[in-house]
Amino acid sequence: MTLPPPPAPAQPGEARLSARPPMPTAPPAAHAQPGEARFSARPPMPTAPPPAHAQPGGVLARGGPPMPTAPTAGPAGAVARRPLNPERYPRTHLPGAEAARGPQPPETRRNLAKIRREDLLRVAGAASAAVAGAFWLFTQVAPGRGGLMFALTAYALFLVFFVALISLDEDRVAIWDRVAGVVIHSAAIVLLAALAVVVVFTLLRGSEAFKHLNFWTEDMSMAGPLTPLTLGGMAHGAIGTLIMIAFALAISIPLGLTCAIFLAEFPSPFARLVRTVVEAMTALPSIICGLFIYATYVLAFGLDKSAFAASLAITIMILPIIVRSADVVLRLVPATLKEASLSTGASRWRTIWHVVLPTAKSGLTTAIVLGTARGIGETSPVLLTAGYTTFFNFNPFSGPMVSLPFATFTLVKSSEPTQVARGFGAAAVLMAMVFGLFWAARKLGGKGAGVLSPRGQRRAAAASARDASRFASRALRQAVDDFEDAQQQPGPGPLPASPGGAR
């Protein structure tokens, strides 16, 4: 019951088995080669596992057999005393089974990133030399190029100077390492900078239009191409977008999720066929969805272009996306959970409704939200099927209705700066919608099947501990009753009280 004494300086053979003391760090190889020796010069990390079995809970539970007296104080106390690291929280509380802690956590990666002073100095030196050199080139040698050209030239010069600087005091291996590091960093910077430019540029150009309040509340019915930005707005586009995506989701969420359940839960050759076709259809270019609805709904059936037609086109586009990602998420639900539910006698659909869907909830939400973001932003299905209007239209079944991306697309083709500004404003609002959806997806989803947040985990553990102590106190009461019964019974001899059997 006591904590183990610190392991004695053991024999070499035993040292592998016992909780190892941290390896004595090798003295840093001071006189090592500059290139490769960086790694050997790093003090080796102690890779001994943290002695998991030295935890108070484990030690406590290990000593005693599952006596009915122990758990009343045991489980609650153990939960309270456990370290507050959320990853170490067990989800469920099994009285007396704490020694079997479940699988060990997988290997985690250590962060080996290390910034060396010389590297920083080299980068700074090469960068300043490159900027100066490019400046000299652009003012003295070949004047009058654009900013993008300047950046490209400066980057090329930077690489050259950087390689030259390293090669002064490193060998070939180190040169490759540093240059690869710099190139990889710059690729990431370029991609992120491009994203920043796209977002900031759209917001800046759009702010001309959306800083006016009327942009958010009015439609374009009173505003021609020449009217100033203080009149007219894009509210009709926002309404149209919301109506279209609402109809598309009303069809594709039930259908897509049921289809995904079918694919994941009823494996059969037919399900494989459906999965193959769905995967093929994720490749369907969005404009072809629009063309299909245009050719059938509008031309063959002779119905008007309307928001409903557009939402049908969007449905065809996002349905395969939702089915596919939901199918992937559902297949990640552990089979043990399903079998546990089935083994309690639950029927198939109850298992899916009460076990599979709640377990996969966050992943399913992500699948739906990402499909929605895709559907909201897509212009081409709407372009062919919704028609263009400058009015509010709340009827999805008749009359043209415009969506934000389509309005952007139409407005920026105009040569009037106010129209272009309105187009940018609409794009900015659309982008804000997508960002909001995306934020929601990250907030709700992003976790694997059955993974709880730290708070949820604590809650689950507390509930489980409550249950365990309730069971334990009931068992204790039962045992006491049995014992009293045995005492009162004037039997021929002392009956063996068997609290274990009574449970």
Place this chain on the structure above:
Amino acid sequence: MIKSAPPAPAPALGARQPRPPVGQPPGSQPPLGSQPPGSRSPGRQPESEPGPDRPRRLKAANGPADRVFRYGAHASGLIVLAIMTLVGVFLAIRGAEAISQAGGRFLTEQDWEPNSGRFGIAAVMFGTIAVALIAIAVALPLALGTATYISEYAPTGVRSFLVGVVDLMAAIPSVVYGLWGMFWLEGRLLPVAEWISAHFGWIPIFKVDRFDPQDPLATPTVFTASACLAGLVVAMMVAPIACSVMREVFAQAPVGEREGALALGASKWGMIRSVVYPFGKGGIIGGTMLGLGRALGETIAVYMVISPIFVINWEILSTGTNSVSSLIALHYGEASNFELSALMAAGLALFAVTMAVNFGAGIIIQRSRSGESS
């Protein structure tokens, strides 16, 4: 920094009772701290490692609710299959009408005049593939670099933030990228295109006939609305998609092999090149092909920046290119019934290409060492 190493090989050690350490009286229970993790429960039989969970085939009597549910699920699968097949079959039937009219010239003819019987997808398909290839040529290094940065170089704290940013970038509507290409990139790209054409004009695809670098009055307007511009815009759209596939695969590269490479004296780049990239090869190829599939089907961003022509234009820097989806967006409005069939035939050809690319990507990702779990 200190990570928990993998548990010691449990069955082998657990089968043997460890000797009590020196100093302990024999017969007393060995202290818990000195026990290997595998021998937690000495009373339990040392059994062989259980296999992974596999769904078992279950046979049970179904209640009525269960039967309804089963039929409902099958019905929804059937409906989705029906919708998807309907789209495909409809496209195929309507497209076949036009293809049978045009015959083999459908693939070689550059013009698009369905009413006079001269129409083909040579020019538009060439433009589509050219734009997609340029996009991939730009996006692949960017995506590879960014994915490597996120999984190998980025500080742990910002890693999840960067993952979010890149995924967000994949969700930005294409019309926004179109705006960016149209209003921001085009003007800035002109001097670069001019410089490339002046200095690398000896490479056939960079040559622009209508531009003479010696002429001081030469106007850079011949470089507007080029395939290169469209390719760059599409590259920005597909790089995040390719990047997130690659990043997921790189993150799965086994820690033991990474550390083994480092322990053998590899530099960081050496470790990436000899462990991470070979492990993630399937992800790199698959992600690139997924991006390519998206690039081929992209409509609006391309339609906004190009000026459509119906000739095969090998000069990727000069004005004029085309793509199948822009063709559809441009012509659907005033199309007669037959013209619509011709557009559907073009769409069908595009669909065939994107589907082949996507399936190829899927197969490559699945077969690779890293793709078994995805």
